Amino acid sequence: MSPANARKALVIGGSLGGLFAATALRAIGWQVEVYERSPKAMDSRGGGIVLQSDVLQHLRFAGINPAKALGVRSHDRLYLDRLGAVLHQQPMPQTQTSWNTLYNTLLAGLPAEHYHQGMKLLDFTQHDKRVTARFEDGSSAEGDLLVGADGAGSTVRGLLLPGMEPSYSGYVVWRGLIDESRLPEFATAQIYEDFVFQHDPESMMLEYMVPGIDGSTAPGERRFNWLWYLKAEAGAPLDKVLTDRDGQRRRYSIPPGALATEQEAWIRAQGEALANPAFRELIRQTEDIFVQAIIDFSVPRMVFDRVLLTGDAAFVPRPHTAGSTAKAAANALALAGALVGKTDLDAALQVWQRQQLVEGRRMGEWGVRMGNEIMGIGR
Numbered sequence: 001m002s003p004a005n006a007r008k009a010l011v012i013g014g015s016l017g018g019l020f021a022a023t024a025l026r027a028i029g030w031q032v033e034v035y036e037r038s039p040k041a042m043d044s045r046g047g048g049i050v051l052q053s054d055v056l057q058h059l060r061f062a063g064i065n066p067a068k069a070l071g072v073r074s075h076d077r078l079y080l081d082r083l084g085a086v087l088h089q090q091p092m093p094q095t096q097t098s099w100n101t102l103y104n105t106l107l108a109g110l111p112a113e114h115y116h117q118g119m120k121l122l123d124f125t126q127h128d129k130r131v132t133a134r135f136e137d138g139s140s141a142e143g144d145l146l147v148g149a150d151g152a153g154s155t156v157r158g159l160l161l162p163g164m165e166p167s168y169s170g171y172v173v174w175r176g177l178i179d180e181s182r183l184p185e186f187a188t189a190q191i192y193e194d195f196v197f198q199h200d201p202e203s204m205m206l207e208y209m210v211p212g213i214d215g216s217t218a219p220g221e222r223r224f225n226w227l228w229y230l231k232a233e234a235g236a237p238l239d240k241v242l243t244d245r246d247g248q249r250r251r252y253s254i255p256p257g258a259l260a261t262e263q264e265a266w267i268r269a270q271g272e273a274l275a276n277p278a279f280r281e282l283i284r285q286t287e288d289i290f291v292q293a294i295i296d297f298s299v300p301r302m303v304f305d306r307v308l309l310t311g312d313a314a315f316v317p318r319p320h321t322a323g324s325t326a327k328a329a330a331n332a333l334a335l336a337g338a339l340v341g342k343t344d345l346d347a348a349l350q351v352w353q354r355q356q357l358v359e360g361r362r363m364g365e366w367g368v369r370m371g372n373e374i375m376g377i378g379r
Contacts, residue, residue, distance in 0.1 A: 003088070004163045005063055006029055006030055006031045007029075007030045007031070007143075007144045007145070007339075007345075008030065008031040008032070008033070008095065008142075008143035008144050008145075008146070009021075009025050009030050009031070009032045009033075009135050009144065009145045009146070009147055010035065010131065010141050010142075010143040010145065010146045010147070011025075011032060011033065011034045011035065011146075011147045011149055011154050012121050012148050012149060012150050012155065012318070013034075013035075013036065013037075013148070013149040013150030013154075013311075013313070014033050014034050014035070014036025014038075014042070014115060014116075014117065014152075015036070015042065015103070015149075015151060015330075016102060016103060016311070016325055016328055017059070017104065017149035017150075017151065017310060017311025017312060017313065017328040017332075018034050018036070018103055018147070018149035018150070018311075019034070019103070019106035019107060019109075019110060020058060020106065020149075020311070020328050020329050020330070020331070020332035020333075021147045021149050021310055021328075021332040021335065022034050022065060022110055022114070022312075023058075023059060023062040023073075023106060023110055024058060024062055024176045024332040024333055024335060024336040025147075025332075025335070025336055025339070026109075026110070026377070027060070027061055027062045027063060027336060028336045028339060028340040028341075029340075030339075031143075032110075032114060033114050033116065033141060034110065034114060034115045034116065034118040034308070035116050035121065035141070035226050036115070036116065036117050036118075036119060036132070037102055037118070037119060037120045037121070037150070037155075037163075038117060038118070038247035039117050039118030040117070040249065041105060041244055045148065046176070047098065047099060047175050047176075047177055047210070047225050047227075047290075048096050048097070048098055048099075048177075048208060048210040048225030048358060049097050049098060049099060049102060049203045049210075049322075049325050050094060050095075050096055050208075050229075050256065051070060051071045051094075051095040051096060051097045051324040052322065052323070052325070052326035052329075053326075053327055054327075054329040054330040054333070055325060055329045056327040057329070057333060058330075058332060058333050059105070059338055061333055061336070062109055064101045064105060064108070064109040066105050067355060068215065068216075068217065069211075069217045070095070070097045070101060070105065070211075070217075071095035071096050071097035071098075071101070072095065072096055072097075072193070072208075072209040072210055072211060073093060073094075073095050073193065073212070073216050074092075074093065074094055074096060074193055074194055074195045074208050074209065075091065075093055075193055075194055076089050076090060076092060076194045076361065077089070077090050077092040077194070077195050077196075077197070078191070078194045078195070078196045078197070078238060079196075079197045079198075079199065079369070080190075080196060080197070080198050080276045080278070080279075081198070081276065082198065082200065082204050082274065082275070082276055083277075084190065084276040084277045084278060085132040085225070085266060087269040092195065094195065096195075096208045096209065096210050096225070096322065097210060097211060098177075098210040098211050098215075098225070098308060100213065100215070101142070101211045101215045101364070102325070104215060107352075111156035118137075119135050119136075119137070119139075120135060120136040120137075120155075121133060121134075121135060121150075121155050121156065122134050122135060123134055124146055124156075124159065124196075124307065126267075126305050126306055126307065128145070128346065129144070129306060129321045129345075129346075130142055130306070131143055131144070131145065131146040131306045131307060132142060133146060133364070134198065143346065144306065145306050145307075145308070145345070146306065146307045146308075147308055147309065147310055147335075148160070148307065148310065148313045149161075149309075149310050149311050149313060149328070150233060150313055151311070151312045151313060152166055152295065152297060152312045152313070152316050153251055153252065154250060154309065154312075154313035154374065156307065157309055157310040157313050157314075160304050160307065160309070161299065161300075162352070164297075165297075166252075166294050166295035166296060166316055167295065168234050168238065168293055168295055169293075169294040169295060169296055169318065169368075169371060169375075170231060170232075170234070170294075170371075170375070170377055170378075171229055171230060171232060171294050171307075171375050171377075172229070172230060172231075172232045172238070172241055172291055172293050172294060173208055173228065173229050173230075173291065173292050173294060173319065173369075174227070174228045174230065174267050174289060174290075174291050175225075175227050175228075175289070175290050175291065176225075176226050176282065176283065176286030176288070176289045176290070177210070177223045177224070177225050177226075177286070178223060178224050178282060178286050179212070179240075180209070180212075180219075180220055180221065180222045180223060180224060181220055181346070182285045183224060183281055183282065183285060186277070186278075187277065187278040187281040187282070190277075190278045190375065191224070191278050192205055192209075193209060195207075195208045196208070196278070196279075198275065198276050198279055199374070200274070201376060202230075202231055202376045203228070203229065203230055203231075203274070203375075204228070204229045204280050204374050204375070205226065205227065205228045205229075205275060206226070206227050207224055207225060207226040207227070207279065207282060208224075208225055209222050209224055209225070210222065210224075210225045210226055211223070224282055226240065226279065226282045226283070226286075227319075228271075228283075229269075229273075229294070229360075229374065229375060230255055231375060232293075238293065240263070241254075241263060241291060241293075242254060242291070242293060243260055243263075244259065244260055245258055245259065245260045246258075246262060252292060252293050252295060253291060253292040253293065254290055254291050254292075256288035256289075256290045257288045258290075259288070259289055259290060259291065259379055262289070264289055267283070267289060267291075268283060268284070268289075271283035271284070294318055294319070294335070295316055296316060296318070296364065296367075296368060297312075297315065297316040297364075298314075298315055298316075298360065298361060298364050299314045299315065299360075301353065301357070302314050302352075302353045302356055302357060302360075303349045303352070303353040305346070306345070306346075306349075308335075308349060309343070310328065310332065310335065310356075311324075311327065311328035311331055311332075312324060312328070314331075314356075314360060315327065315360035315361070315363065315364050316364070317360075317363045317364050317366075317367040318364075318367030318368065319367075320367055320371050320374065321363055321366060321367040321370070323363050323367075327360065327363060330359070333344040334352055334355060334356060335352055336345065338351055339352075347360060
């Protein structure tokens with residue numbers, strides 16, 4: 001297909017899911033425009049991500065060749081008790097990257113003129129096998145396909161499936177990142193380049209190393225990424241956790257730097273009382289703790305004529321699956337594979353949807369079982 005006759009996709013959402021979709025479709029010759037609601041740069045958001053094969057396969061398919069290593073290799077899985085004694089250790093090598101490293105890698109594979117920031121979607125209409133999107137600034141865009149890749153709080157999904165909302169799991173995850181050089185030597189020695197856990201009743205802490213904020217994987221320039229899953233009852237207790245330092249009740253998460261003073265003091269006190277010595281130091285050395293509610297969500301369908309949902313806009317698996325990012329990559333790769341060379345887009349989208357619904361539901365159900373077992377829910 002010549003550039004003049006190329007199909008065109010409008011991708012709503014400029015985070016990882018949107019960039020996966022955009023770069024995969026560009027690899028099969030589509031014209032793609034990405035519309036991100038945030039007017040600011042997104043290169044410092046998020047935390048650690050386990051680097052799965054789906055992501056690497058996507059990068060190869062999209063022709064994106066990272067200039068340096070994407071992640072930090074961990075060697076063993078290490079289980080500690082509250083005093084820091086080793087309960088169990090087993091070899092299980094894997095690689096961990098970070099949100100900003102992967103985001104910048106994908107963004108480099110998309111020409112800057114096709115990435116539009118500060119573009120808040122208002123609505124869209126479909127007509128004659130085309131889709132027209134309208135934005136808050138008064139502009140509009142038309143394409144053959146509109147991809148809703150705008151995350152768990154998806155505007156696209158809200159327009160397609162009004163009233164459908166994620167359900168709260170009953171627990172949250174507190175998170176932090178610290179530079180490798182800031183951790184005391186005794187703590188570094190115990191958790192260095194390993195995937196480390198402390199599992200107590202209704203609580204699980206874990207940590208692993210990720211690239212530095214600039215993407216460096218050189219020793220001394222990386223970061224420790226920690227997570228702590230704790231229960232928070234729905235209603236007033238959860239509202240308290242998700243109310244930021246300005247008194248605003250956030251929907252699903254409090255980003256770094258916005259945690260309420262009272263909540264920060266509480267989680268730090270919990271660390272002093274309950275964490276093993278190495279994890280206690282991780283919490284002590286973290287400047288900006290952030291928190292996310294663990295939610296579940298599953299759509300009944302992903303294709304609505306020429307509008308589709310992908311990534312977390314369609315399915316939100318629990319983080320224990322380490323699969324949210326991989327799922328978005330797999331959705332995008334499968335979409336490109338389904339559409340390449342096809343003249344009947346509608347039939348191709350239905351084939352894509354059938355497979356992706358099965359995989360999305362499978363991952364979601366697996367994550368619920370695993371998370372509830374870890375947190376002692378439903379026993």
